[in-house]
Amino acid sequence: MKQLVAVMGRGLVAPNTALVTADDLGLTRGDGYYDAVRVVVSDGQARIDHLDRHLQRFARSSAALDLPVFDEAGWRALIAEAVAAWDVPGEAVLKLVRTRGSENSPNGPTELLTITPAADATKARQGVRAITLSRGTASDAFADTPWLLGGLKTLSHAVNSAARREAVRRGADDAIFVTTDGFLLEAPTAGVIIAADDQLWTTPTSGTGVLPSITVEVVMDAARTQGVGAHEALFRPADLPDTDGLWIASSIRGVMPVRELDGVELPFSEELTRHLARTAGF
Amino acid sequence: MKQLVAVMGRGLVAPNTALVTADDLGLTRGDGYYDAVRVVVSDGQARIDHLDRHLQRFARSSAALDLPVFDEAGWRALIAEAVAAWDVPGEAVLKLVRTRGSENSPNGPTELLTITPAADATKARQGVRAITLSRGTASDAFADTPWLLGGLKTLSHAVNSAARREAVRRGADDAIFVTTDGFLLEAPTAGVIIAADDQLWTTPTSGTGVLPSITVEVVMDAARTQGVGAHEALFRPADLPDTDGLWIASSIRGVMPVRELDGVELPFSEELTRHLARTAGF
Numbered sequence: 245m246k247q248l249v250a251v252m253g254r255g256l257v258a259p260n261t262a263l264v265t266a267d268d269l270g271l272t273r274g275d276g277y278y279d280a281v282r283v284v285v286s287d288g289q290a291r292i293d294h295l296d297r298h299l300q301r302f303a304r305s306s307a308a309l310d311l312p313v314f315d316e317a318g319w320r321a322l323i324a325e326a327v328a329a330w331d332v333p334g335e336a337v338l339k340l341v342r343t344r345g346s347e348n349s350p351n352g353p354t355e356l357l358t359i360t361p362a363a364d365a366t367k368a369r370q371g372v373r374a375i376t377l378s379r380g381t382a383s384d385a386f387a388d389t390p391w392l393l394g395g396l397k398t399l400s401h402a403v404n405s406a407a408r409r410e411a412v413r414r415g416a417d418d419a420i421f422v423t424t425d426g427f428l429l430e431a432p433t434a435g436v437i438i439a440a441d442d443q444l445w446t447t448p449t450s451g452t453g454v455l456p457s458i459t460v461e462v463v464m465d466a467a468r469t470q471g472v473g474a475h476e477a478l479f480r481p482a483d484l485p486d487t488d489g490l491w492i493a494s495s496i497r498g499v500m501p502v503r504e505l506d507g508v509e510l511p512f513s514e515e516l517t518r519h520l521a522r523t524a525g526f
Numbered sequence: 527m528k529q530l531v532a533v534m535g536r537g538l539v540a541p542n543t544a545l546v547t548a549d550d551l552g553l554t555r556g557d558g559y560y561d562a563v564r565v566v567v568s569d570g571q572a573r574i575d576h577l578d579r580h581l582q583r584f585a586r587s588s589a590a591l592d593l594p595v596f597d598e599a600g601w602r603a604l605i606a607e608a609v610a611a612w613d614v615p616g617e618a619v620l621k622l623v624r625t626r627g628s629e630n631s632p633n634g635p636t637e638l639l640t641i642t643p644a645a646d647a648t649k650a651r652q653g654v655r656a657i658t659l660s661r662g663t664a665s666d667a668f669a670d671t672p673w674l675l676g677g678l679k680t681l682s683h684a685v686n687s688a689a690r691r692e693a694v695r696r697g698a699d700d701a702i703f704v705t706t707d708g709f710l711l712e713a714p715t716a717g718v719i720i721a722a723d724d725q726l727w728t729t730p731t732s733g734t735g736v737l738p739s740i741t742v743e744v745v746m747d748a749a750r751t752q753g754v755g756a757h758e759a760l761f762r763p764a765d766l767p768d769t770d771g772l773w774i775a776s777s778i779r780g781v782m783p784v785r786e787l788d789g790v791e792l793p794f795s796e797e798l799t800r801h802l803a804r805t806a807g808f
Contacts, residue, residue: 247630249548260631264546264553266531266638271546272623273683274556309684310691341554348529348642349542356548360630378667380674380735382706385662391688391701392662400682401555402591406673409592419673424664453662 250326252318252355268354270343274400276354277305281338282496283327283359290327292338293495293525295320297458302340305396311344311353319355326359335362337496343399362496369521371503371512372417372492376481377407379421379429379453383478387451394453404432418492420505427478429453434492435460437499438484439516443473459493459524466523484510491520498526532608534600534637550636552625556682558635559587563620564778565609565641572609574620575777575807577602579740584622587678593626593635601637608641617644619778625681644778651803653785653794654699654774658763659689661703661711661735665760669733676735686714700774702787709760711735716776717742721798722769725755741775741806748805766792773802780808 247259257263270276279302282293299316306314323338330336336359343354386394393400411419420436421429429447430436435457438445444467449456464474484490489511490502499521503512529541539545552558561584564575581598588596605620612618618641625636668676675682693701702718703711711729712718717739720727726749731738746756766772771793772784781803783794 247549251548260547260628262544262546263548264544264550265542266533266545266623266640267529267642268546268553269687271550271553271625272560272621272681273687274681275684275687278554309688339554341548343553346542358548360549377673378671380667380671380676381662382664385660385706389660389662391659391685391692393685393688394662398682398684399554399556400680400684402557402680402682403673403675405551405555405557406591406675410673424667 246332246361248326248330248359250322250357252322255322255325256329263356264354265346267347268343269345269347270341270354270399272347274398274402276341276343276399277302277309277397278339278341278399279305279397280495281340282362283330283336283338285331285333285336288331290330292323292327294458294462295323297461301397301456301458305398306342308390308393308396309398311342314342322357326357330359332361336360337362341399365497368417368500369498369526371501373504374418374420374431374492374502375411375414375416375506376422377410377419379423381423381453382425383423383427384451386453392453395449395455397455407432420492420502422481423452426480428481430455430457431492434494434497434500437463437491437493437520438479438487439489440487443475445475445477445479448476448478457493458495459499462525463493463499463520463523481505487511489513489516491517493524499524528614528643530608530612530641532604532639534604537604537607538611545638546636547628549629550625551627551629552623552636552681554629556680556684558623558625558681559584559591559679560621560623560681561587561679562777563622564644565612565618565620567613567615567618570613572612574605574609576740576744577605579743583679583738583740587680588624590672590675590678591680593624596624604639608639612641614643618642619644623681647779650699650782651780651808653783655786656700656702656713656774656784657693657696657698657788658704659692659701661705663705663735664707665705665709666733668735674735677731677737679737689714702774702784704763705734708762710763712737712739713774716774716779716782719745719773719775719781719802720761720769721771725757727757727759727761730758730760739775740777741781744807745775745781745802745805763787769793771795771798773799775806781806
C-alpha cells in the first residue's frame with residue numbers, strides 16, 4: 245500500500261523508515277497525542293478537511309499533556325509539503341503524531357505525520373450494527389481529574405483498539421461506550437449524534453471523558469446556523485427507540501447511522517443521514 | 527547516560543538507533559505491552575531479579591491483548607545477550623517492549639529491549655510523601671470488562687505518567703490511585719502493601735484494574751512461607767492510621783514506606799520496612 249511519511253525538520257522520508265528510538269516516551273508510555281484529518285484527492289486536486297479545527301484540537305492536547313507549545317507554522321508547512329506529494333485519488337488519512345520524545349536523551353518532542361489511503365467506508369456510511377461496552381467510568385468521572393486525560397486524543401489508545409476488537413468478536417461493526425450509570429458516551433474512534441424533537445444532540449464532553457469530535461462540531465455548528473437546535477445531553481440506550489436516529493461521526497469514516505444497537509433496531513432515516521453527511525462534507 | 531538497546535532477530539544495536547516506523551501500532555495506539563525488570567551489577571556480576579515471574583506476566587499481557595504468543599526462548603536469549611554486555615555497577619532497568627507492529631506493512635510484533643541505569647531510589651526507600659488521586663473507576667469496574675485492559679502493563683501508560691506529574695506539581699513524591707467509592711488501588715508504577723493485625727495485605731487485582739505487582743507477589747509469597755497471613759482486601763485512606771503502615775512496591779524502586787498520605791502522617795516502622803525490603807531482595 246502506498247503511504248507517505250514526513251518528519252518535522254527533515255521533510256519527506258521513505259515509507260518504512262525507522263524513525264523512533266526504543267526509549268521514545270510515545271512508544272514506551274503512550275505519552276503523546278495525535279490527530280487524524282481526512283484528505284480527499286479528486287481531479288488531481290487534494291483537499292484537507294477542517295485543518296484549522298484539527299490544529300486547534302492538536303494545541304489543546306499539547307497543553308493538557310504539558311508538552312512544549314507546537315510550532316504551528318512548521319506543522320502547516322510540513323502538512324502542505326506532504327499533501328502536495330500525495331496523489332492517490334480518493335480519501336486518505338493524514339495522521340499527525342507528537343510525543344514527549346526520548347526518555348534518556350531528551351531532545352524535544354518527536355514530531356511526524358503519515359498519509360495513507362482510508363479504508364473503504366461506503367458500507368459503514370449506509371449503516372452499522374453496534375454494541376454497547378462499559379467504559380468503566382461514571383458520567384462525571386472526568387470532572388476535576390485532569391490527570392485522567394479525558395477527552396484527549398492521546399497515543400494511549402489501546403482500550404479503544406481492544407473495544408473495537410471486542411465488537412468484531414461479537415459480530416458487530418463497532419462499539420459505543422457507555423458509563424457505569426448507563427449513559428452513551430462515544431464510539432472508540434467516533435463521536436455521537438442523535439436526532440430528536442427536531443433538534444440535534446450530542447453527548448457532553450465536559451466531565452464525561454468524551455473527546456470533542458470535529459465532525460460532530462461541524463454538524464452542530466451548521467445546524468445552529470440553519471436555526472436548528474443543537475445541544476448536549478446524556479442519553480440512555482433505552483431512550484433511542486423514541487428518537488429519530490443515532491449516528492456515529494468520524495473525521496475519516498464520516499457520518500454513520502447506527503441501524504442496530506445491542507441487537508435492537510433503531511429508528512433510521514435515509515434523508516436525515518444524507519443531510520448530516522452532506523453537512524459534514526461527506 | 528549509558529544505555530543498551532537490543533532488537534529481536536537482530537541483537538544489540540547502537541543506542542539512539544531509530545528502530546520503529548511512524549505507523550507502528552505501539553507508537554500510534556499504545557497498542558502493545560512492556561515489563562520492567564531490575565538488573566543489579568556488583569563485583570562484575572549481573573543478577574536479573576525474578577525473570578521467570580516477569581516473563582509469566584509478559585505472557586499474560588500478550589494473551590490479553592490478542593498478540594501472537596511470544597518466543598520465550600528467543601526473548602531469554604536476547605535478554606542474556608544484553609545483560610552479558612551490561613557492566614555498569616549498581617541497579618539498572620531492563621525494559622522489555624512488544625507492540626502489535628506496523629499498521630500498513632504488517633510483519634509481526636515489534637520486539638525490543640533496553641537497559642538503562644535506574645534512578646537513585648535511596649531516598650524513596652526511606653520514605654515517600656504521597657497524595658491520593660481518583661482513578662475515575664469504581665472498585666468493581668474491571669469485572670467482566672476485558673476490553674478495558676485492567677491489570678495489564680500496556681504501552682498506553684499516559685494516565686500513569688500524568689498522575690505522577692500531578693503529584694510532583696502538588697509537592698508530593700508519588701500518587702496513589704483511589705476508586706470513586708473511596709478505596710486504595712495502586713501507585714502509577716507500584717503496588718500496595720499494608721501491614722495490619724500481624725498480617726500483610728495488598729489491594730485485590732480482580733475487578734479493580736490493579737496490576738499484579740511482582741514485588742508484592744514476592745513479599746506475599748515469602749510471608750506465607752514464614753507462616754504470616756497474606757491477603758487481599760480493600761482499604762480506605764481513613765483505615766491507614768489504625769494499621770502498622772503502608773508501602774508501595776516496585777520492581778525497580780523497591781519497597782517504599784509511605785510516611786505521609788494527603789498530608790496525614792502514617793504509622794511507620796523502620797524494622798518492618800527493612801524486613802519487607804529484604805524479603806523483596808532490596
